[in-house]
Amino acid sequence: MTTKTRMLGSDAILRALEHEGVDVAFGIPGGAILPTYDAMARGTSVRHVLARHEQGAGHMAEGYARASGKVGVAIATSGPGATNLVTAIADAWMDSTPVVFITGQVRSELIGTDAFQEVDITGVTMPIVKHSWLVQDVEELPSVMKAAFHVARTGRQGPVLVDVAKDVQEAAFDFAYPDEVDLPGWRPPTKVHPRQIREAAKAIVEAKRPILYCGGGVLNADASAELLALVDSAHLPAVVTLMGKSCLPESHSLNYGAPGMHGSKYANWALNKADLVIAVGTRFDDRVTGKVSAFAPGAKVIHFDIDAAEVGKIRHADIPVVGPLKLGLAQLAAEVSAVAADGAPDHGPWLRQLEDWREQFPFRYAKGNGVLKPQTAIEALRDAAAGLDGDVIWTTGVGQHQMWAMQYVQCEKPRTFITSGGAGTMGYGVPAAIGAKAARPDATVICIDGDGCFQMTCQELATAALEGLPIVTAVINNGWLGMVRQWQEMFYAERFAETHLTHAVPDYAQLAEAYGCAGFTVETEEQLEESIQAALQAGRSAVLDVRCDPEEKCFPMVPAGAAAVDVIEAPSEEGALT
Amino acid sequence: MSTHTISVRLENKPGALARVSQLFSRRGYNIQSLAVGPTEDDDISRLTLRVDCSEHSLEQIEKQMHKLVNVLRVTELRPDESLERELALITVAVAPDRRAELVSLAQVSGAHVADIGRDAITFEVVGRPDQVEAFEELVRPYGVRELVRTGRVGLRRPSRTAT
Numbered sequence: 001m002t003t004k005t006r007m008l009g010s011d012a013i014l015r016a017l018e019h020e021g022v023d024v025a026f027g028i029p030g031g032a033i034l035p036t037y038d039a040m041a042r043g044t045s046v047r048h049v050l051a052r053h054e055q056g057a058g059h060m061a062e063g064y065a066r067a068s069g070k071v072g073v074a075i076a077t078s079g080p081g082a083t084n085l086v087t088a089i090a091d092a093w094m095d096s097t098p099v100v101f102i103t104g105q106v107r108s109e110l111i112g113t114d115a116f117q118e119v120d121i122t123g124v125t126m127p128i129v130k131h132s133w134l135v136q137d138v139e140e141l142p143s144v145m146k147a148a149f150h151v152a153r154t155g156r157q158g159p160v161l162v163d164v165a166k167d168v169q170e171a172a173f174d175f176a177y178p179d180e181v182d183l184p185g186w187r188p189p190t191k192v193h194p195r196q197i198r199e200a201a202k203a204i205v206e207a208k209r210p211i212l213y214c215g216g217g218v219l220n221a222d223a224s225a226e227l228l229a230l231v232d233s234a235h236l237p238a239v240v241t242l243m244g245k246s247c248l249p250e251s252h253s254l255n256y257g258a259p260g261m262h263g264s265k266y267a268n269w270a271l272n273k274a275d276l277v278i279a280v281g282t283r284f285d286d287r288v289t290g291k292v293s294a295f296a297p298g299a300k301v302i303h304f305d306i307d308a309a310e311v312g313k314i315r316h317a318d319i320p321v322v323g324p325l326k327l328g329l330a331q332l333a334a335e336v337s338a339v340a341a342d343g344a345p346d347h348g349p350w351l352r353q354l355e356d357w358r359e360q361f362p363f364r365y366a367k368g369n370g371v372l373k374p375q376t377a378i379e380a381l382r383d384a385a386a387g388l389d390g391d392v393i394w395t396t397g398v399g400q401h402q403m404w405a406m407q408y409v410q411c412e413k414p415r416t417f418i419t420s421g422g423a424g425t426m427g428y429g430v431p432a433a434i435g436a437k438a439a440r441p442d443a444t445v446i447c448i449d450g451d452g453c454f455q456m457t458c459q460e461l462a463t464a465a466l467e468g469l470p471i472v473t474a475v476i477n478n479g480w481l482g483m484v485r486q487w488q489e490m491f492y493a494e495r496f497a498e499t500h501l502t503h504a505v506p507d508y509a510q511l512a513e514a515y516g517c518a519g520f521t522v523e524t525e526e527q528l529e530e531s532i533q534a535a536l537q538a539g540r541s542a543v544l545d546v547r548c549d550p551e552e553k554c555f556p557m558v559p560a561g562a563a564a565v566d567v568i569e570a571p572s573e574e575g576a577l578t
Numbered sequence: 579m580s581t582h583t584i585s586v587r588l589e590n591k592p593g594a595l596a597r598v599s600q601l602f603s604r605r606g607y608n609i610q611s612l613a614v615g616p617t618e619d620d621d622i623s624r625l626t627l628r629v630d631c632s633e634h635s636l637e638q639i640e641k642q643m644h645k646l647v648n649v650l651r652v653t654e655l656r657p658d659e660s661l662e663r664e665l666a667l668i669t670v671a672v673a674p675d676r677r678a679e680l681v682s683l684a685q686v687s688g689a690h691v692a693d694i695g696r697d698a699i700t701f702e703v704v705g706r707p708d709q710v711e712a713f714e715e716l717v718r719p720y721g722v723r724e725l726v727r728t729g730r731v732g733l734r735r736p737s738r739t740a741t
Contacts (some may be wrong), residue, residue, distance in 0.1 A: 035732050047597070100702065123596075127600055131646075134592070183647060308641050308644070309638065309641035309644075312637070313638060
């Protein structure tokens with residue numbers, strides 16, 4: 001331990017953030033966290049982005065973490081400030097996003113008395129954090145902050161919460177930031193057992209119809225290069241989940257894209273006709289597997305994950321591989337090459353089969369009768385983005401537009417597709433985009449949002465406008481809670497209960513202008529390209545209100561609980577399919 | 579489904595027990611009994627949990643518990659490799675004329691009289707869970723007024739533990 005410096009608890013929180021390399025934090029001040037904001041006024045290298053709602057701050061921290069690979073930080077006051085973070089905490093939990101949430105708590109002597117703005121936030125969030133700390137002694141603050149960052153970023157990443165009583169923030173003490181953490185019960189794996197690697201390599205070489213099934217864990221582990229090396233050296237075809245999107249270049253011929261409920265028929269078939277499924281950093285989510293007993297029925301499973309509890313949780317793993325992906329994938333690629341002494345294994349017939357399916361069952365939709373289709377808008381955004389210099393990072397809300405974004409947006413670099421997968425949090429897109437922009441000011445950040453989603457967090461446009469974090473938001477405005485409407489149409493006999501939002505209220509372009517952003521209304525296919533270009537060149541945040549066909553449904557679709565091979569395809573009678 | 583005994587070494591920190599018990603309710607595992615207390619180390623508590631679950635669930639429980647920051651070690655206590663004990667206090671209604679009969683019954687069962695009232699006796703019984711159960715069954719016909727059991731505590735037998 002180095003020399004100690006006399007300071008207040010509030011200053012110590014900021015010194016801890018600086019020690020951890022945090023350059024941006026997102027939050028909103030309030031009574032119980034005021035001393036820490038006062039410390040910001042005394043000076044810190046941490047940039048604070050002032051959100052308009054704590055949920056927004058939380059999603060910004062998530063977007064920042066996903067785009068940068070660093071730990072995000074969100075700060076709120078006690079009580080409602082803290083409970084407003086809960087949705088973002090749950091979201092980070094479900095998608096394994098490393099975020100340190102810092103909340104103020106009422107004074108120690110008031111804890112447990114139902115004091116003003118007192119909520120037991122460590123109790124409320126217990127099932128959705130990796131760990132949490134309620135700090136009531138300022139001497140514990142440095143080690144707690146150190147532990148919080150360590151737990152958030154090591155092992156399977158995820159959210160942690162540090163709840164700091166107001167008097168602790170105000171207390172003076174001798175501060176030194178510890179070099180080590182003291183967490184005897186926290187021992188995530190740091191290496192992979194060589195026997196597991198050998199068995200996996202042997203199975204890969206022996207397989208006739210292998211398929212890699214890659215998830216968000218690859219991105220969290222920054223293991224894209226190692227994954228690509230394995231794909232290339234062993235000629236392994238891959239499917240990539242929604243959370244994994246961008247972990248493998250989408251122009252790569254062996255990348256067969258997303259399986260699952262709205263994934264392609266060929267990706268679902270690839271998984272389900274395989275004789276070996278190599279699951280990497282993924283968790284056999286029900287949105288991918290459909291009916292588990294009918295999922296990849298003939299396949300042996302290699303399940304490789306940093307989290308031992310995921311291996312075998314849903315599907316038995318014939319070859320469990322537990323450990324860090326970056327290290328393990330590199331070892332696996334080397335081992336596959338060593339086992340396949342005669343060169344790369346030949347999966348020729350299988351690859352030809354996959355290619356046939358890809359040609360036979362592309363994503364498609366019917367362009368019809370002068371009505372603007374949402375997929376057309378997303379394709380136009382994709383094409384416009386491809387023409388830009390520099391990286392483009394995409395974020396989405398949750399629903400139909402998210403699934404179309406998954407289907408039509410093309411990502412070449414890791415961490416360029418940021419979405420709420422596990423929790424399915426509507427309203428994620430705009431704040432996540434702001435967080436991503438804060439992490440990557442050099443990149444163009446485009447949020448593909450739905451009109452329902454947008455209205456849940458659109459107040460953060462003020463944050464984007466005033467903090468100099470320009471983003472482009474394309475509201476795929478079909479005037480409905482589109483995915484719910486789709487289910488009502490398909491499974492609830494067209495009883496459209498409480499899903500109609502209307503195209504026109506609010507007027508999104510005017511709303512954008514009111515928030516200091518540029519607003520554009522797009523009603524026809526012809527207006528699309530010009531408006532998109534104008535939005536991209538606006539020099540400030542922009543909102544595209546893209547008024548689309550309210551009846552368009554997202555296909556293909558595997559109905560909930562059905563076998564993933566039983567895909568409902570887009571109906572073809574509506575007109576010319578593209 | 580079968581019943582398993584799990585022993586958990588846990589850091590003695592605020593909220594640590596709540597984290598373990600919420601994990602069980604959150605993941606839908608049913609706890610039959612839970613006993614917690616200090617160990618040879620002041621900073622560490624030991625939990626003994628009885629759970630009714632399948633082998634697959636047991637594996638999941640152990641893995642999920644390992645991820646809790648305060649959990650130091652999780653071990654299943656297999657019956658042939660471990661010692662298990664339980665304490666029960668049982669208040670049995672008894673008329674004065676049948677007291678002697680009940681007390682001698684307790685004596686042969688290894689239970690002790692903890693308190694005697696005008697129309698009831700409280701027995702304490704310590705032993706293997708099946709012994710505690712047997713005594714409970716034995717006195718039940720007299721009328722059990724109140725009963726409390728600690729839930730079992732357990733340790734691995736040093737005689738069966740490879741070092």
